[in-house]
């Protein structure tokens with residue numbers, strides 16, 4: 001089986017984001033960018049399935065700017081076999097909407113015919129939590145979101161999902177779309193020799209037009225602002241003082 | 254045009270999120286209808302009919318809808334979509350699972366996790382773990398939305414909407430439910446509790462978490478956790494508060510042994526009063542806390558329990 005893993009290049013999760021003064025968005029100039037943490041988890045999952053003999057080839061894809069090559073090289077260094085870069089914009093601040101990403105991914109799925117697509121449950125920049133579900137709808141495939149365990153047997157996959165009430169186990173038909181949650185695995189770091197080897201692995205470059213997709217945004221961003229800041233309060237000296245303040249000052253207990 | 258809200262429920266009880274989605278829907282304009290899809294869920298439909306401002310409840314009771322599977326639910330909503338401009342779900346694991354699928358089937362974008370309705374086509378939503386607020390305008394004829402419960406008050410009762418039974422649509426049969434692993438508890442639900450007390454990595458073990466449970470029981474509070482505490486196995490996954498867990502905004506949030514990473518703050522910084530108990534006076538959690546106590550939690554938490 002072939003597995004397709006879409007990986008997004010996002011602002012590193014340790015970076016404190018700054019909103020631009022003209023309220024047009026978030027400042028991405030000279031900011032550290034990394035692979036979306038959830039996508040490291042999906043790449044890891046694909047590699048483990050390959051190591052277990054369930055998968056023959058892992059194809060990673062990223063949609064965005066030329067620099068997304070770095071993200072793809074990271075995935076190749078972890079253990080993916082081949083990469084596809086879809087150059088959709090020349091400005092990293094023009095994020096591509098999930099619907100457009102899903103349409104491009106659909107085109108790639110039709111060409112590559114994977115048996116499984118593993119996506120992150122959400123990208124930590126726009127927090128949309130939508131792309132996998134949309135891709136699944138466009139393909140008419142089954143979907144298993146927020147996965148913390150994935151087991152494939154023949155033409156079915158049993159997936160444990162992290163839901164609000166606890167865990168839900170479902171069985172889905174293959175081919176399937178699975179979006180991964182934090183507890184699925186702990187991603188490996190790429191070793192130096194593997195980083196060197198990754199430079200020689202194949203990477204194709206495509207454009208949205210190759211898949212007949214128009215990436216013009218449908219949603220207009222009216223403005224982006226800072227949320228109201230919270231003021232630090234007081235440090236209390238003892239548990240008794242804390243309880244007194246909660247009762248008599250804040251009135252919350 | 255009207256608004257259709259997908260009810261969040263467990264086939265018996267309507268989840269508070271639905272009443273919060275109704276509050277958001279009132280600002281979108283038009284009649285508000287609620288869809289209760291489930292298995293043997295007529296009781297839920299009756300509860301939804303009582304919500305103030307609801308004009309009609311559609312009840313689709315069928316085994317296919319009993320476990321919130323995304324594919325049949327999305328097909329049902331799409332079959333009804335013609336009559337509605339806004340299709341609304343909660344930003345719960347059910348809404349997040351189903352609504353983007355609906356959006357793609359209707360060829361429209363997803364407007365995820367809204368925190369305010371500025372006008373019927375313009376919405377505010379947090380991005381970058383709530384470190385920025387984006388206002389987005391959607392020109393598409395259909396708007397598919399999930400609503401962040403922590404940002405809206407629940408609509409009260411007082412309505413008496415008609416309940417209309419509707420038939421199921423064909424089930425695509427792509428997936429099947431196997432089992433739920435739910436730990437039932439008498440404590441209030443994390444996302445609707447007035448008081449939440451959460452433990453972090455500082456708790457050190459699953460057993461130690463019991464001192465948090467005891468305070469929760471005295472206060473009638475829900476219990477939460479940081480990602481580090483969940484990853485370490487101290488607390489179950491559904492306790493996780495944060496950017497990639499649950500978003501809460503109780504009257505009182507008590508963070509115990511939690512450092513205050515931005516991903517955690519994203520899930521609780523809209524709480525009315527925040528208390529932090531941490532032995533490290535430099536911990537970033539103190540920057541958002543109304544009341545900070547620099548102390549060893551194993552000393553402070555039992556004392557807190559005794560003082561309540």
Ligand SMILES: Cc1cc2nc3c(=O)[nH]c(=O)nc-3n(C[C@H](O)[C@H](O)[C@H](O)COP(=O)(O)OP(=O)(O)OC[C@H]3O[C@@H](n4cnc5c(N)ncnc54)[C@H](O)[C@@H]3O)c2cc1C
Pocket residue numbers: 005006007008009024025026036038039061062063064093095096097098101118119120121122123124125126127128129130131132219221224362363364365378380387389
């Ligand atoms: C200020 C601002 C506000 C915005 N507001 C909205 C809005 O309200 N609604 C909206 O729909 N869009 C909005 N956009 C566009 C938004 O950036 C895209 O929706 C977003 O990039 C895709 O959503 P996500 O990355 O959160 O995807 P998610 O659905 O959260 O991503 C899940 C997974 O999909 C895959 N994936 C996603 N993108 C890519 C990619 N480019 N390449 C490869 N794999 C990928 C990854 O596996 C990822 O883990 C906004 C953009 C900006 C700049």
Ligand SMILES: Cc1cc2nc3c(=O)[nH]c(=O)nc-3n(C[C@H](O)[C@H](O)[C@H](O)COP(=O)(O)OP(=O)(O)OC[C@H]3O[C@@H](n4cnc5c(N)ncnc54)[C@H](O)[C@@H]3O)c2cc1C
Pocket residue numbers: 013037038124452453454455456478479480481482493494495496497498499509510511512513514515516517520530531532533536548549550551
């Ligand atoms: C993609 C991604 C998503 C994430 N999503 C989330 C999320 O949704 N929610 C979330 O919480 N995190 C999330 N995180 C993780 C986040 O970055 C932090 O790692 C996490 O919140 C840290 O948890 P913590 O505060 O419990 O642990 P730590 O940062 O290790 O802090 C432990 C604290 O306990 C204190 N302490 C230790 N012992 C004692 C004692 N005896 N008495 C008093 N205090 C003590 C220490 O001083 C310290 O401040 C995410 C990370 C990533 C990369």
